[in-house]
Amino acid sequence: MKPEVVVVGSGMSGLAAGVALAEAGVGVLVLAKGAGSLQLAPGTIDLLGYAGERVTDPLSAIAKLADRDPRHPYALLGAEAVADAARWLSSRVAEGPLAPYRYVGSPEQNMLLPTALGVLRPSALVPETMAAADLRHADRIVVVGFRGMKDFYPSLIAENLMRATGGAVSVRATQIDPPSGLDGEPGTFRLARSLDRPGEAAALAARLAAVVQDDEVLALPAVLSIGDPHGVWETLQRVIGRPVCEIPTLPPSVPGLRLFDTLRALLRRAGGRLVTGSHVVGTKGSGDRVEAVRVHVSGGERSYPTRWVVLATGGVASGGLTLDPDWRMWETALGLDVAGVPAPEELRFSSRYLDPHPLSRAGIAADRDLRPLDADGARRWENVLVVGAALAGAEPWREKSGEGIALASGHRAAQLILNAERRVQETVPEGVAEPIA
Amino acid sequence: MSVAGHDHDDVLGDLMRGSLDHCVKCTICEQYCPVSAATPLFPGPKYAGPQSERFRTDEESVDRSVDYCSGCGICTQVCPQGVHIAEINSRARAKLKHDTGIPLRDRIITRSEILGKLGTPVAPLANASLRNRPLRVLGERALGIHRDAPVPAFAGRTFRSWAKHHVAAVPTSDRVVFFYGCGTDYYEPRLGEMAVEILEHNGFAVDTPKQGCCGLPLQSSGLFEDARRYVRRLAHNLAPAVRGGATIVAVSTSCSLMLKREAIEILGLEDDAELRLVSGRVRDICEFLVDLHDEGRLRTDFRPVDARVAYHAPCQQQGHGIGKPALDLFALIERLHVDEMDARCCGIAGTYGLKREKYEIAMAVGEPLFKQIRAVSPGLVVCDSETCRWQIEKASGVPSVHPVEILHRAYGLSNVPDGSAINGNS
Numbered sequence A: 001m002k003p004e005v006v007v008v009g010s011g012m013s014g015l016a017a018g019v020a021l022a023e024a025g026v027g028v029l030v031l032a033k034g035a036g037s038l039q040l041a042p043g044t045i046d047l048l049g050y051a052g053e054r055v056t057d058p059l060s061a062i063a064k065l066a067d068r069d070p071r072h073p074y075a076l077l078g079a080e081a082v083a084d085a086a087r088w089l090s091s092r093v094a095e096g097p098l099a100p101y102r103y104v105g106s107p108e109q110n111m112l113l114p115t116a117l118g119v120l121r122p123s124a125l126v127p128e129t130m131a132a133a134d135l136r137h138a139d140r141i142v143v144v145g146f147r148g149m150k151d152f153y154p155s156l157i158a159e160n161l162m163r164a165t166g167g168a169v170s171v172r173a174t175q176i177d178p179p180s181g182l183d184g185e186p187g188t189f190r191l192a193r194s195l196d197r198p199g200e201a202a203a204l205a206a207r208l209a210a211v212v213q214d215d216e217v218l219a220l221p222a223v224l225s226i227g228d229p230h231g232v233w234e235t236l237q238r239v240i241g242r243p244v245c246e247i248p249t250l251p252p253s254v255p256g257l258r259l260f261d262t263l264r265a266l267l268r269r270a271g272g273r274l275v276t277g278s279h280v281v282g283t284k285g286s287g288d289r290v291e292a293v294r295v296h297v298s299g300g301e302r303s304y305p306t307r308w309v310v311l312a313t314g315g316v317a318s319g320g321l322t323l324d325p326d327w328r329m330w331e332t333a334l335g336l337d338v339a340g341v342p343a344p345e346e347l348r349f350s351s352r353y354l355d356p357h358p359l360s361r362a363g364i365a366a367d368r369d370l371r372p373l374d375a376d377g378a379r380r381w382e383n384v385l386v387v388g389a390a391l392a393g394a395e396p397w398r399e400k401s402g403e404g405i406a407l408a409s410g411h412r413a414a415q416l417i418l419n420a421e422r423r424v425q426e427t428v429p430e431g432v433a434e435p436i437a
Numbered sequence B: 001m002s003v004a005g006h007d008h009d010d011v012l013g014d015l016m017r018g019s020l021d022h023c024v025k026c027t028i029c030e031q032y033c034p035v036s037a038a039t040p041l042f043p044g045p046k047y048a049g050p051q052s053e054r055f056r057t058d059e060e061s062v063d064r065s066v067d068y069c070s071g072c073g074i075c076t077q078v079c080p081q082g083v084h085i086a087e088i089n090s091r092a093r094a095k096l097k098h099d100t101g102i103p104l105r106d107r108i109i110t111r112s113e114i115l116g117k118l119g120t121p122v123a124p125l126a127n128a129s130l131r132n133r134p135l136r137v138l139g140e141r142a143l144g145i146h147r148d149a150p151v152p153a154f155a156g157r158t159f160r161s162w163a164k165h166h167v168a169a170v171p172t173s174d175r176v177v178f179f180y181g182c183g184t185d186y187y188e189p190r191l192g193e194m195a196v197e198i199l200e201h202n203g204f205a206v207d208t209p210k211q212g213c214c215g216l217p218l219q220s221s222g223l224f225e226d227a228r229r230y231v232r233r234l235a236h237n238l239a240p241a242v243r244g245g246a247t248i249v250a251v252s253t254s255c256s257l258m259l260k261r262e263a264i265e266i267l268g269l270e271d272d273a274e275l276r277l278v279s280g281r282v283r284d285i286c287e288f289l290v291d292l293h294d295e296g297r298l299r300t301d302f303r304p305v306d307a308r309v310a311y312h313a314p315c316q317q318q319g320h321g322i323g324k325p326a327l328d329l330f331a332l333i334e335r336l337h338v339d340e341m342d343a344r345c346c347g348i349a350g351t352y353g354l355k356r357e358k359y360e361i362a363m364a365v366g367e368p369l370f371k372q373i374r375a376v377s378p379g380l381v382v383c384d385s386e387t388c389r390w391q392i393e394k395a396s397g398v399p400s401v402h403p404v405e406i407l408h409r410a411y412g413l414s415n416v417p418d419g420s421a422i423n424g425n426s
């Protein structure tokens, strides 16, 4: 019952680490105070979209970034680890509970996919249901929305896409009525759930077939089912006879939820456990090892003894880091030192929203083994690894690297723990250590 | 006005309400809300909670949709920003009830203790009435209790009377207090007996001091004043044992959550010293047994149990933040095949699904769970909360038991031949 590894956080980074460890036979307990970013984000794996310029080959751009900026999380990981993680994720989704739903793409090439605002998003790995809108190849697109659906405006998307592609792609917009069986407002989730009901996909397909023209790719908001996206997507393509694709919506995100559900199911399948609603508030440890994490639960505190801790608590947005009124930043789970916080006299935020903000690079400094470093640059704990948006040194919003860093570091942390345990197993006589895996 | 926590000295209430400022409208709660997924009548926790709360004043509200919140608490659990959504909505619901009047029905079905006391001596008659179709139709018309809603049968005896005459098997100085709750006392006394026997098997002397209802049903129907009275009385009854160093072990995960957290946060009883004292010492029985195991103290002389069971962790149990300790215990039992259900809520939410206007919603909320149960077609469903068990049993047709029943059997305490079927209410 005692977990060998406690992962704190259930976002992309924590679940990647948790699934990889559990599938290797390690006892994993994931503790999270709430949901992470996965269910809000578009469900695409953006490895690196911008490094100054828009990136076409993320892997080689990551290698260059690592040379230029040794404190960037990608510099700690290296391009090879990113490629490994991308391959691993594709294989896991393909064997997940939603299979044959799968991810397509390559870490060596960014696709250019439309956002719900008609902006081009450079993305490396994406759900199969999104790929047909890749604007590097598409010629003519019709964006179809549902009347009454908020935050998805086909004509806005069409106009912006035409502008963004310099008119190279012709984009048309139209709207149809939401499925008839829908009670209430056509919200993202209501639509997606309605398409999970038998017969609904075929009925929708028949109406869409009347709208689409011969040479068009049909783009819809990403609401094509929660439980069987592959089946619904195939049905639409078969009936309509044209490529169909999803454009991610503003939160809430159906493809994001699918990815979360997939990883969560894989974790469970491999015997790992996830406890939501548990707020990690500190550690018990001695010397350079954490022996247990302390958790705030209903009615008091409880502690979970463990051999390893993976800190996957995200950044400020997920409560992994907080900023107090005196401009001090805290790491909320283990109380680690936060690096990269601008000094009181230095610039913290730029005046323009989309410019780089010095404060946004703050986070936990780590070495190449992902061990956290204290303010003096020394390793704080030997058995704690830091992953994901909690790491210092990146600006995911500008780089379009958030999911990539989270995936690659989470997967890497699992490999590091497995390697370390194997070494323990080799060097310690049998029966002395409590080796895992 | 003290009913819904808008009074001036309600500091914690202000903190709960203040937590809405942390809401970034990320919509995670809307993704997870099982009620708004089942009915357009409930617009979702974000809308009914952080968004609407800003417009709520001491005046009566024109928006009554918050009444459709079942209070399952999933929104608070998943909120990434720590907004106390369910608690805000509970308080808003109480104020709404206060403004619009509380139906007679809600005043009746929330008094589990009084109902138990009335029904127990006349159990055969009471049970027959509860199963009598014309009477149930009448009850629906007159009171608004849905004719098909799952209602438990009175056992005709109480757990308390058993406990009074029960002589412990082993003399020991390790003492725990068993908090049995109304469900065990009046409807499932055998469950309480099994819990006591399991604790004794592990070397504990079990005390069952005078207790009483925790007030949860009253709280969820907005009768806050009455709920406060009940939970205070309960805390008062349990406090002496806690002062003496005892842990309180409970079988009902909803009543124990009430003591651990809900009474303090929702009813605003943070200043009640006795409640505070007690709340920190309450343990769900599976949680308690897993802790024993981690300390190397749990007896693991389990016999193999040949059974295929489906396990559903109820919402209130998930609200404890302790994971699913029942599964850890089941893992110690050979040959027991457990299918962990992966659905959010069975729909009943205490008394919500009994109400005429909410019955259909509750059934729709529970449908994904019932579907999963039907798909694995287990011999038995295991679930920690009594009202959920009754709902699941009624809706899926599969007998439903508390995890304790499986453990009791595995310890060989149940006096049943190996290989015979386990069934509910044994």
Ligand SMILES: Cc1cc2nc3c(=O)[nH]c(=O)nc-3n(C[C@H](O)[C@H](O)[C@H](O)COP(=O)(O)OP(=O)(O)OC[C@H]3O[C@@H](n4cnc5c(N)ncnc54)[C@H](O)[C@@H]3O)c2cc1C
Binding pocket: A008, A009, A010, A011, A012, A013, A014, A031, A032, A033, A034, A035, A036, A037, A038, A040, A041, A042, A045, A046, A047, A251, A278, A279, A280, A281, A312, A313, A314, A315, A317, A318, A319, A320, A321, A332, A333, A387, A388, A389, A390, A396, A400, A401, A402, A403, A404, A406, B080
């Ligand atoms: C709306 C939205 C859109 C986005 N769009 C994109 C995009 O298009 N492309 C892209 O690359 N990235 C995008 N991102 C960013 C990307 O999703 C994140 O960078 C990445 O998912 C971070 O993953 P993570 O696992 O590090 O952290 P998170 O997913 O933030 O997870 C953190 C976890 O830690 C838990 N936690 C925090 N503190 C504690 C504590 N003390 N105790 C216990 N648990 C704790 C949280 O509850 C949560 O479960 C988007 C994010 C959002 C919110």
